[in-house]
Amino acid sequence: MVTKVDLNGxxxxxxYAxxxxxxxxxxIFYFSGTKLDNGTSWCPDCVEAEPIVKTFMSQLKKDVIFGYVDVGDRPTWKDMNCPFRTDPRLKLMVIPTIVVWKGVQRLEGSQCTKVDLLQMLFEDDD
Structure with missing residues (x-):
């Protein structure tokens, strides 16, 4: 059902895109900070959102691709010239961010921890 793809940088x-x-x-692309040696992201908001997003995606019964995208370490992300920030297809302002590719739907920051908002990303699907 859900095909997971890990993308680094x-x-x-x-x-891939x-x-x-x-x-x-x-x-669906999920943008998060690089994982530290302990297996969690340097980004506290990403640490909070990731288990909720992973659980939701593991229970999803739809045929989708879920791309987990590592945006880099803190200095890379904080650089205003970071390509994830400047790419006109993305224009990321915060992480975590979840984007429906080639769509208008996106969740940013604490929105990624809300299961009802995650469900809305998949409404009106075939």
Whole structure:
């Protein structure tokens, strides 16, 4: 049902996104900070959201691609020229952010911890 893809950094994300078939199933990207040696992100909001998002996605009964995108370490993310911030397709302002690819829906920051908002991303699907 849910196909998980791990993408590390902007270049890997861009290659993957550019190669997506336009007729493909729904693609959701989850943008988060790099994981530290202890397995959690340096971003406290990402640490809070990740278990909620992962649990939701593991229970989802839809045919979607879920891309977990590592945006980099804190200095990389905080740079205003970070490509995740400047890419016109993304224009990320905060992490975590969940984006429905080629759609208008997105959840940012604490919105990513709300199961009802996660469910709304999948309404009106085939």
């Amino acid at each position: 902007y270049d890997e994300f861009k290659r 550019d190669a997506l078939d336009p007729k493909r199933k729904k693609v």
